Amino acid sequence: MLVVVGILIFFFGLLFSIAWHELGHLATAKMFGVKVTEYMVGFGRTIWSRKKGETEYGVKLIPFGGYIRMIGMFPPQKDEEMGRSASSSPFRAMIDDARQMSAEDIKPEDAHRQFYQRSPWKRIIVMMAGPVMNLILAVGIFSAILMGHGLNTPTLTVSTVSECVLPADAPDTQKCPPGAKPSPAAAAGFKPGDRIVEFNGKPFHTWDELQLEIRKSHGTVPVVVERDGHRQTLTADLMQTERPKLNSTSEYETVGFLGLSPTSVLVKQDIGGVADTIGEFVSLTAQKIVELPQRIPDLVSAIFGGERHKDSPVGIVGASRLGGEVLATDQIAVDERIILMFNLLAGVNLSLFVFNLLPLLPLDGGHVAGAAWEWIRRSFAKLVKRPDPGPFDTARLMPLAYAVSLVFIAYSLLVLVADIVNPVTLY
Template sequence: MLVVVGIVIFFVGLLFSIAWHELGHLLTAKMFGVKVTQYMVGFGRTLWSRKKGDTEYGIKAVPFGGYIRMIGMFPPKREEEYGRTASSAPWRVMIEDAREAASEEVTAEDAHRQFYQRKPWKRIIVMAAGPVMNLILAVGIFAAILMGYGVSTPTTTVEAVSECVLPADAADTTTCPAGAPASPAAAAGFRPGDRIVEFNGRSYAEWEQLQRAIRDSSGTVPVVVERDGQRVHLSADLMQTERPRLDDTSESVTVGFLGLTPTMHLVKQDVGGVVGTMTNMVTLTAQKVIELPQRVPDLVGAIAGGEREQDSPVGIVGASRLGGEVLSSDQIGVDARIIMMFNLLAGVNLSLFVFNMLPLLPLDGGHIAGAAWESIRRGFAKVVRRPDPGPFDTAKLMPVAYAVSLLFIGYSLLVLVADVVNPVTLF
């Protein structure tokens, strides 16, 4: 039951994120006087709608996206183009069909309210407003969690001591097999609750610094711990072993090994911490979006029965399933489940922001790039005193937009199948 409830709650959160995205487009379009005829969440058949003013607001049957419909998305043909011989080439048909569809809703009284007539900077704001709304929602959620709840941060206090040394790829990490060597920490006499005061003659206030010092060390190292209010001197004989890199877990390196697990505690972040965290998350998300084409072989392999990577792309179905898994998990507390649900939702919104800013039609970034190019072209013409080249005709890029759309649809179907037959799991 909790799995179903979690899926439903997270799915509703995704629909809200889509509606929130389209609201950004809607509000800015109306602010600049563009007529908006539809504001819809979903695609396909309309389940419910209500018209208010110029705009029909509604919900459609296929909840995998949303849109607003603005009149006059593309400029009309130039006068000199009307005299040219009509072409029956498929790409030319696509262009003219798109232009005709964009002009169908334009009436005489609304001729001045078309999207293409707005200045480039206004069109950029309208198209960027949707992704920016997702960014605002992501930042708001992350900031509330980071500043109000805190980040689980390792400390220099020992939570657990490994009894023995196991291979990095060991399937069972809970028991020590016969003949397994004792870990350096167990041999040195470390106990849970010890706070490491000094390591190899230096003090460390943060676990990350201490961890790097341990990994860079070898041989016998003196350690001072605080135990029951008293300082205890220990001597640890570190061993060298293969462990994943800290900055890239896909690679392994030979490092010093002690065999300790640090105690975790929640640390609330300030504004600077939030800014730093968000900067890192946006950078990482952009990197993952750029790597999407490289993930096709992994997705195909996962569908064929291979291992599904933890950072594999997921769609709405996969993300909703993760929400159900989190809410029903008994491995973490209720508060941690709720926080993880919000973290997942914020992560989805961050991905929507980055993905939609790609400079490709039909994405928002493609329209932004077109408006930016128009501004540059008009500015250059003004500087060199040439005639105004007029609005940039994005309709001519519709064949590219259709090709990109087909690729996106194919990729989405691939992810959907992988989410169904071999889903990503967190626990």
């Protein structure tokens, strides 16, 4: 029952994130006088709607996104293009269909309220407003958690000592087999509760700094620890072994290995700490989005029974399942479960922010790029005293937009199948 409740809570949280995103587009479009005929959460058949003023608000059957419909997204056809419009080219048909759909809601009294007529900077604001709303929501959630609850921060105090050396991809629950070689930390005599003061003659103040030093070290290394109020030196013979890369569970590298895990404590962050942490989250999210094409072989393998890595892409189904798993687990306290669910929701919003900034149609970033290019082109023409080139016709990019959409749909279906047959699990 808790799994089902968690799935539903997280699912509706995702729907709210989508609606919140579209609200940014809606509010700024109306602010600049653009007529908006539809505000919809979801795609496909409408299951509920209500018209208020000139805009129809509703929910559609397929809850994998949302949109607002603004009139006049594309400029009218130029005179010199009229002859080419009779071409039987499928690309030309795509362009003409997109232009027709954009113009079909335009009434004579609305001729001055079309999207393409707005200044490039206004169009950039309208298209950026959706992703920025996701960023605002993510920052709000993360800030409340980081400043009110705190961030789990590893310390220099030892929590556990690995008894032996296991393969890098071994599960956390795997026991040491008979005759297994002791880890360097176990052989050196480390104990839980030891606080590391110096490593290889250098003092350290954070676990992150120490971890980097351990990973690039090898051979015999002296380590000063504080145990029961007294300092003593332990000698560890570090080995080189394959370990997951930092911030990854699916990529590995050969590094120095000691065999310790740190004790973590909750540390409430100030504004500077919040900014640094969110900056790291944004950077990591952007990195993972760039790596999406590399995940295709892993997703296909997972569908046919292979391992599904914890950092594998997930869709709305997979994310909702994670929410159910978090709420139902008994491995952490109830308040920690709630915090983790909000962290997941904030992470989704951060992903929506970064992903929508990609300069590709039909994403928001594609429209931003088109408006920015128009701004540059018009500014240059004005500078060299040439005729105004007019609005940039993004309709001519619709064949590319359809191709990108097909790629996104195919990738989404691949993730959906993987989420169903071999979902990502946290515990």
